[in-house]
Amino acid sequence: MTALLKVENLRIELTTRDGVAPVIDDLSFEMNAGETMSFVGESGCGKSMTALGIMGLLPEKVGRVASGTILFDGEDLTRVSDARMREIRGNDISMIFQEPMTSLNPVYTVGEQIAEVLRRHQGLGQRAAWEKAIALLDAVRIPNPRSRVADYPHQMSGGQRQRVMIAIALACEPKILIADEPTTALDVTVQAQIFDLLRDLGRETGTAIILITHDMGAVAEMAERMIVMYAGRKAEEGPVDQVINHPRHPYTKGLISCVPHLMANLSEERPELTEVGGIVPGLREFGRDACLFASRCDMVNDKCRNARPPEVAFKGNQASACWFAEKV
Amino acid sequence: MMNFITPLLQRTLYAVLLLIAVLVLNFSMMHLAPGDVADTISQSMGGADAETMDQIRRDYGLDQPFFIQLAKYVGNVLTFDLGYSFFYNQPVTTLIAEKLPATLLLVITSQLLALVVGVLLGVYSARNPNGIASHFVTFFALFGYAAPVFWTGILLLIAFSLKIPLFPVAGMSDVTISGGFFAKALDIARHMVLPVITLSSIFLALYSRLCRASMMEVLGSDYIRTAKAKGLSEREIVMKHALKNSLSPVVTLAGLQFSAVISGAVLVETVFSWPGLGTLALQSILARDTPTILGILFFSALVVIVGNLLTDLVLRLIDPRLRGKT
Amino acid sequence: MSVEDEKIEKARSPFSEAFEMFRRNHAAVAGLIMLILIILAGIFGPMVYAGDPFEMVWAPFSPPGQEGYLLGTDYLGRDLVSMLLHGARVSIAIGLSAALITVLIGITVGAVAGFYGGLVEEALMRFTEFFQVLPTLLFSMVIVALFGASLPMITFAIGVVSWPAVARITRAEFLRIRELEYVTASRASGVSNGKLIFGVILPNALPPIIVQAALMVGSAILFEAGLSFLGLTDPNVVSWGQIIGSNRQYILDASYTVTIPGVAIFVTVLAISLVGDGLNDALNPKLRQR
Numbered sequence: 001m002t003a004l005l006k007v008e009n010l011r012i013e014l015t016t017r018d019g020v021a022p023v024i025d026d027l028s029f030e031m032n033a034g035e036t037m038s039f040v041g042e043s044g045c046g047k048s049m050t051a052l053g054i055m056g057l058l059p060e061k062v063g064r065v066a067s068g069t070i071l072f073d074g075e076d077l078t079r080v081s082d083a084r085m086r087e088i089r090g091n092d093i094s095m096i097f098q099e100p101m102t103s104l105n106p107v108y109t110v111g112e113q114i115a116e117v118l119r120r121h122q123g124l125g126q127r128a129a130w131e132k133a134i135a136l137l138d139a140v141r142i143p144n145p146r147s148r149v150a151d152y153p154h155q156m157s158g159g160q161r162q163r164v165m166i167a168i169a170l171a172c173e174p175k176i177l178i179a180d181e182p183t184t185a186l187d188v189t190v191q192a193q194i195f196d197l198l199r200d201l202g203r204e205t206g207t208a209i210i211l212i213t214h215d216m217g218a219v220a221e222m223a224e225r226m227i228v229m230y231a232g233r234k235a236e237e238g239p240v241d242q243v244i245n246h247p248r249h250p251y252t253k254g255l256i257s258c259v260p261h262l263m264a265n266l267s268e269e270r271p272e273l274t275e276v277g278g279i280v281p282g283l284r285e286f287g288r289d290a291c292l293f294a295s296r297c298d299m300v301n302d303k304c305r306n307a308r309p310p311e312v313a314f315k316g317n318q319a320s321a322c323w324f325a326e327k328v
Numbered sequence: 329m330m331n332f333i334t335p336l337l338q339r340t341l342y343a344v345l346l347l348i349a350v351l352v353l354n355f356s357m358m359h360l361a362p363g364d365v366a367d368t369i370s371q372s373m374g375g376a377d378a379e380t381m382d383q384i385r386r387d388y389g390l391d392q393p394f395f396i397q398l399a400k401y402v403g404n405v406l407t408f409d410l411g412y413s414f415f416y417n418q419p420v421t422t423l424i425a426e427k428l429p430a431t432l433l434l435v436i437t438s439q440l441l442a443l444v445v446g447v448l449l450g451v452y453s454a455r456n457p458n459g460i461a462s463h464f465v466t467f468f469a470l471f472g473y474a475a476p477v478f479w480t481g482i483l484l485l486i487a488f489s490l491k492i493p494l495f496p497v498a499g500m501s502d503v504t505i506s507g508g509f510f511a512k513a514l515d516i517a518r519h520m521v522l523p524v525i526t527l528s529s530i531f532l533a534l535y536s537r538l539c540r541a542s543m544m545e546v547l548g549s550d551y552i553r554t555a556k557a558k559g560l561s562e563r564e565i566v567m568k569h570a571l572k573n574s575l576s577p578v579v580t581l582a583g584l585q586f587s588a589v590i591s592g593a594v595l596v597e598t599v600f601s602w603p604g605l606g607t608l609a610l611q612s613i614l615a616r617d618t619p620t621i622l623g624i625l626f627f628s629a630l631v632v633i634v635g636n637l638l639t640d641l642v643l644r645l646i647d648p649r650l651r652g653k654t
Numbered sequence: 655m656s657v658e659d660e661k662i663e664k665a666r667s668p669f670s671e672a673f674e675m676f677r678r679n680h681a682a683v684a685g686l687i688m689l690i691l692i693i694l695a696g697i698f699g700p701m702v703y704a705g706d707p708f709e710m711v712w713a714p715f716s717p718p719g720q721e722g723y724l725l726g727t728d729y730l731g732r733d734l735v736s737m738l739l740h741g742a743r744v745s746i747a748i749g750l751s752a753a754l755i756t757v758l759i760g761i762t763v764g765a766v767a768g769f770y771g772g773l774v775e776e777a778l779m780r781f782t783e784f785f786q787v788l789p790t791l792l793f794s795m796v797i798v799a800l801f802g803a804s805l806p807m808i809t810f811a812i813g814v815v816s817w818p819a820v821a822r823i824t825r826a827e828f829l830r831i832r833e834l835e836y837v838t839a840s841r842a843s844g845v846s847n848g849k850l851i852f853g854v855i856l857p858n859a860l861p862p863i864i865v866q867a868a869l870m871v872g873s874a875i876l877f878e879a880g881l882s883f884l885g886l887t888d889p890n891v892v893s894w895g896q897i898i899g900s901n902r903q904y905i906l907d908a909s910y911t912v913t914i915p916g917v918a919i920f921v922t923v924l925a926i927s928l929v930g931d932g933l934n935d936a937l938n939p940k941l942r943q944r
Contacts, residue, residue: 057556089559097557102550107572107647117558152648168558349784361800474872474924476879476895479916482902486909584786591791595880599902609792610884613799625796628789636787 003030010068021283038223046232091121094169098181100162104153111149136167159190231292238318248320411619420623431604442528450539472533481526481599498601542574583639675936682932688925699739707736752874755813760820768828790815827859861937872926
């Protein structure tokens with residue numbers, strides 16, 4: 001089976017005041033149809049940039065794909081025309097965002113905002129699209145969809161708005177749904193509901209989901225495979241259970257140790273919760289031929305500071321970019 | 329739907345109160361100003377003796393207490409009786425009704441022109457912030473503020489009426505033109521070009537600058553990113569999702585300009601001898617025709633108030649978040 | 655460095671910072687230089703060109719540059735240079751004093767409304783709204799027509815119709831500042847209301863008011879020009895708008911009698927608005943970043 005999405009040697013550059021920085025540096029991964037995959041890492045690690053790169057929505061005039069390919073169903077998204085990319089967006093690949101409060105247009109009804117994408121991609125008429133919008137609101141479990149469809153976003157709560165966003169994203173039954181921190185701005189109780197919804201709907205429609213998050217707990221709950229990103233590079237990749245059980249990168253290890261219930265599952269005695277000391281390096285550091293985690297790593301030596309570690313493969317499709325991957 | 333109408337009713341009620349306040353001010357000014365109707369009438373008769381003056385004062389109720397006179401005045405105006413112009417020998421209401429259409433034509437056309445062109449320029453320059461249109465907007469904003477509107481009008485008159493005779497010098501229509509409705513409409517349109525451009529020049533710059541700013545802000549917002557993620561075309565994103573949101577501040581500003589538009593119209597009408605309320609106001613001021621002056625002041629306040637109500641309505645139509653707010 | 659010095663250093667820094675920002679704004683500095691030149695011309699010009707600007711000195715409609723009359727003569731053969739210099743004095747004087755009236759009324763109404771809130775605020779803001787309903791120029795025309803076209807009355811008429819904008823800005827600033835900690839602190843320590851308004855809050859509310867006041871001078875000049883263009887001015891005093899108004903019938907013969915005074919108004923108001931923009935950027939750096 002060929003992969004649904006195959007990203008190879010992707011390099012995305014951002015022009016900043018200090019010059020050009022590779023916010024995504026030599027990233028490769030594959031994803032199969034119907035799979036749920038998670039991108040993890042702190043803010044500023046390039047998770048969202050990867051998503052925007054796939055969507056062709058990099059900030060205009062500032063960001064660009066410098067090299068590499070994004071093969072979707074055999075089509076290289078870095079080379080297709082703008083018009084073709086617009087046909088794919090919202091139809092074959094769709095995306096929901098972190099801020100449900102501001103991601104919907106305040107001056108149109110939620111029904112119109114769902115129906116619009118159906119008219120655009122599925123060629124539905126006004127009435128058919130509106131009926132489908134009602135059905136979608138029902139599918140995302142909004143009560144009284146027939147009366148809520150004419151509501152404006154300001155008449156809905158944050159959780160409801162995110163449900164509407166999901167309805168828009170899933171309206172055309174896309175092959176891939178990218179969810180960028182979909183619950184960060186929501187209450188904890190609502191977070192769980194949104195995750196349940198995403199998982200159930202993903203299964204029903206056979207949509208592959210890319211979940212971008214900094215929350216290891218969410219990853220453990222939702223995803224089958226995960227990629228840990230650090231400073232624009234892939235730090236580690238592998239099946240979720242396997243990585244959580246035995247991380248092969250000090251950064252992954254640090255992230256896991258921040259989450260209490262994951263640790264509780266792993267061992268009988270409660271180990272001390274730790275945090276990853278230090279911060280993600282500035283964009284100026286991004287291109288360097290070194291391990292960018294070196295400044296925060298307790299296993300660091302001169303090698304780490306002077307050469308970028310290659311990816312080391314482990315059994316069970318796990319891989320880690322660390323000079324000491326075997327020892328972690 | 330109810331929460332849409334109730335605040336509008338409240339606003340209308342408040343508007344009526346404002347109008348009555350204008351009347352009180354009008355009447356007080358008339359009372360405070362030196363000279364009264366009797367003086368005016370005696371002037372138009374070529375002088376009168378004290379006895380006749382007293383007789384006139386009694387006839388017009390000028391000997392009665394201030395508040396009784398005021399109440400009568402307010403009552404009269406509310407039945408569309410703004411008094412009688414001794415200079416024109418006509419009821420003021422008739423005079424104003426004759427001149428109002430010309431002024432409304434000028435004012436509405438130039439506001440629409442300023443809004444449409446201003447918004448188009450604003451949208452275009454927001455998408456090309458370093459383009460020629462954007463620099464034009466910046467330059468024009470300074471010019472539009474600093475150039476006295478009557479001077480702009482005279483410059484246009486010199487350029488496009490006298491040096492290059494494209495448009496008529498003055499008036500609203502040419503009496504020698506005969507023909508059907510279209511011939512007459514075309515004639516009026518030709519007369520309108522320069523006054524309308526002059527009057528809109530003040531506001532065009534204002535609207536385009538604000539529209540550019542709000543458009544740039546809107547284009548960076550999250551829901552525009554959502555619209556892009558939906559696969560909508562650039563055109564749909566700008567004209568449907570961004571435009572409606574960036575219009576609110578422009579419409580709000582335009583609503584605040586009604587008073588300035590009428591002030592500008594007085595000057596523009598004078599420059600182009602446009603037969604509207606502005607020309608009438610100046611003539612009646614020079615003739616010391618107090619009832620007409622105050623009638624015009626009242627009527628223009630009415631236009632401003634109605635304009636504000638309409639603005640309020642339009643804003644509620646544009647932005648659903650405002651509906652139901654008082 | 656003593657403690658005393660340090661205090662002074664700190665107290666002065668926002669102003670020197672604002673000054674520095676203004677100085678770096680080339681357009682604003684150019685506007686300021688233009689403005690100073692115009693004011694100097696208004697003060698000293700009439701001394702150089704002593705005598706009556708209404709006097710007929712040469713044949714009417716002599717174009718600029720001929721017979722020693724730099725800008726030519728108007729329809730009554732009056733020297734345009736002399737009229738412009740005398741007019742500068744009137745325009746600037748009325749502009750400044752009308753703006754002063756505007757700011758005084760505006761600050762008083764806005765400060766009282768913003769400070770006391772409640773019914774007082776409601777009443778004052780309705781009052782302000784009432785004044786915004788009357789078309790400014792028409793209203794001042796009526797005042798001048800009913801009460802006489804003397805310079806003080808014109809100044810008063812301009813001031814009395816223009817203050818609502820200042821009142822609104824002042825009120826908004828007061829509403830914001832009165833909730834800040836240092837105001838609460840002063841209130842708690844028993845400072846009187848009058849002192850709170852004028853001694854504590856007003857100084858901190860000034861930056862946007864100063865900017866608005868600068869722009870008010872520009873609009874007052876435009877306003878006066880409009881009134882005198884319409885002929886509603888003291889007929890014995892020259893002003894720029896009046897030169898245009900009285901000459902406009904003769905634009906076919908001598909368009910310069912209308913264009914040149916217009917340039918004077920335009921340049922003056924342009925200079926003021928450049929300075930105003932510069933002040934805005936210098937005094938409200940946060941707004942500029944938006």
